[in-house]
Amino acid sequence: MRAERDHGVSAEILKAxxxxxxxxxxxxxxxxxxxxxxxxxxVLLGENGAGKSTLIKILSxxxxxxxxxxxxxxxxxxIRAAGDAQRLGIATIYQEFNLVPQLTVAENLALGRPPRRFGLVDKKRMERQAKALLDRVGVDVDPATPVSRLGIARMQMVEIAKALAxxxxxxxxxxxxxxLTTGEVAKLFTIVRQLRDEGVSIVFITHHLEEIAEIGDRVTVLRDGRSVxxxxxDTPQDELVRLMVGRPIDQQFPRQTTERGEALLKVSGLGRRGVFDDVTFEVRAGEVVGVAGLVGAGRTEVARAVFxxxxxxxxxxxxxxNRLAPGxxxxxxxxxxxxxxxxRKGQGLVLGADVAENLGLVTMRAATRAGFVDRAGQRRAAAKVAEQLGIRMTGLDQEVRTLSGGNQQKVVIGKWLVADAGVLILDEPTRGxxxxxxxxxxxxxxxxxxxxHAVLMISSDLPEVLGMSDRILVMARGRLVxxxxxxxxxxxxxxxxxxxxxxxxRAK
Structure with a gap:
């Protein structure tokens, strides 16, 4: 195993x-x-709800x-608090980055312990220290740049630099x-390997099975809150899936093509100054049209404009x-x-509300009479869709924030099933x-x-686009290419x- 490559079968640095x-x-x-x-x-592997997040929150x-x-x-x-974990040398980079957007990169890297001179923050020294950390992770960013101006990939590298600090x-x-894009993943893996070779121990959580053999040494599989x-x-992916879900999955992309009907959605010459231009396509009943492209190609912006x-x-x-009015x-x-x-968390759900309330969000207006919502009718419809989708929950009264990521996504999709939407735009439907x-x-x-129904599916996961689409539209720099x-x-x-x-x- 690669973990034994240079370090032998050393005693564990951390053990739970x-x-x-x-x-x-x-x-x-x-x-x-x-x-x-x-x-x-x-690598820590398991379905949503298997216990991965709870485990790392205990360690952090x-x-x-x-x-x-x-x-x-x-x-x-x-480990009673985050400070205890830090003193033990344990740092966690969550999906939702723990950076302050209004502060500069240097200020974020020195947050809580800035270098001082004569009692004042030594800004030049702080930026020199930040530059050294950024060079170590191979990211070319001016330390004086506000974090709010960085893209996702650079934010990730700043988080790694913060952990090294x-x-x-x-x-x-x-x-x-x-x-991350394919190129950004490659850069991240280079940094991860460099840190590993320096003796840093890394717990790596991913749902992308193809990444495991490329970057991992060992894998611990969790299922239903237990270590399996x-x-x-280098365990074969089929075996990893079986261990993770407790059953074999015959087809990872089980697309079943159906006969196409009339065009339910037609987009013609759509343009927004400086963002996208002359986008034209249609989606027919019974088909899935995939939309591929690099981050920044304009896919999400087109979807939001269409909606x-x-x-x-x-x-x-x-x-x-029916022609829709813009906006x-x-x-x-x-x-x-x-x-x-x-x-899904920021725009698709009300995290403090329960499952029933979230499933009824889209139809609440239609279910209101004389200022009163037909809550009984809403609840019946929610129960039907929850059963149809197999949402794993303690009941319709469970807060959505406590569901696993996969079940939260089912709720986001489910509210449109309650509303009987004929055309569904799915933007990164299986991310995370x-x-x-x-x-x-x-x-x-x-x-x-x-x-x-007709489905327009935007995804950065190319195997998903290829496996679940009937046709694929490709965008680059705001254009359909x-x-x-x-x-x-x-x-x-x-x-x-x-x-x-x-x-x-083009500017119009």
Whole structure:
């Protein structure tokens, strides 16, 4: 195994034994074990709800376990808060970055412990220290740049630099590649390997199975809050899936094509000054049209404009023969258009509300009479859809924030099923959810198209686009640069179009 390459079978730097954590009505962890050796990448694998997030929150001091113990360098430790974890050399990079957007990169890297001179913050020294950290992770960023101006990939590198500033010996990375392009992933992996070779131990959480053999040394599999097994990182993907979900998955992309009907959505000459230009396509009943392209190609911006969330300067959107007014979400919904946004927590859900309330969000206005909402009718409809989608929950009264990522995504899609949306725009529909939940989402897409719905699916996951689409639209720099049949098309074919050097959107 690669973990033994240079470091031998060293004693564990960190060891968790029999960890247990119980929340009201839910056993999140029930005897979980994890060992971490110096200078290895240890992949933590499991479905949404398997206990991965709870485990890393215990190790980072966000939660206290109800049972079990954690040892560092062979000595039991009591991690009561984030400060305790930091003093032990444990740093965590969450999917939602822990950076202050209004502060500069240097200020973020020195947050809470800025260098001082004569009692004042030594800005020049702070920026020199920041530059050294940024050079170490290979990112060319001016330390004086506000974090709000950085893209996702550079924010990730700043988070890694921040962990190194704390002299982290253990780095926990939660879905670090979820929003990165292929090129950005390659750069991240270079940094991860460099840190591993320097003796840093890394816990790496990912839902992208193809990444495991490339970057990992060992894998611990969690299922239903328990440790299932520990296996080498080169274990075949089919076996990893079986261990993770408890059953074999015959088809990762079970697309079932159906006969296409009339065009339910027509977009003609859509343009927004400086963002996208002359975008024209249609989606027919019974088909899935995939939209591919690099980050920044304009895919999400077009989807939001079509749905009326953002205005556009030129062109038209027609749903079932009805031309929609620009920037009118209500008109789009009335016409039978639905949007599942890429940011499900920020834009697709009310996290403090329960499952029933979230499933009824879209239809609440229609269910209101004389100022009163038909809550009984809403609840019946919610119960029907929740059962149809197999949402795993304690009941309709469970807060959405406590559901796993895959079940949250089902709720976001489910509210449009309650509303009977005929055309559904799915923006990154499976980002951050495990392979088992992905297949359930794909089967739902099949059911939608089989019943005559139309689906426009935007995804940065090329295998997903190829596996679940009937046709593929490719965007680059705000323009639609090509259309490909999914059958017979390769990832290289899509990428050749995605990197097309086209003129950007023209000012109107």
């Amino acid at each position: 034994e029999g960890l247990r954590k119980v929340f009201p009505g839910v056993v999140a962890l029930d005897g979980v074990d994890l060992s971490l050796r110096p200078g290895e990448v240890h 001091g966000a939660y206290r376990p109800d049972g079990g113990r954690v040892s560092v360098d062979g000595q039991p430790v009591d 704390l002299d982290a010996r253990v780095l926990i990375m939660d879905e670090p590649t979820a929003v 097994t520990e296996v080498p990182a 009326g969330a953002d205005r556009y300067d030129a062109g038209e959107v027609v749903v079932r023969g 009118d979400v209500h008109a789009a919904m009335e016409a039978g258009l639905g949007l599942v946004p890429e940011d 959810i495990d392979v088992g939940a992905k297949v359930e989402i794909y089967q739902l897409i099949n059911a939608l198209t089989a019943s005559g 090509g259309e490909l049949p999914a059958a017979g098309t390769t990832q290289d074919d899509v990428m050749a179009l995605a990197v097309t050097d086209v003129e950007g959107p």
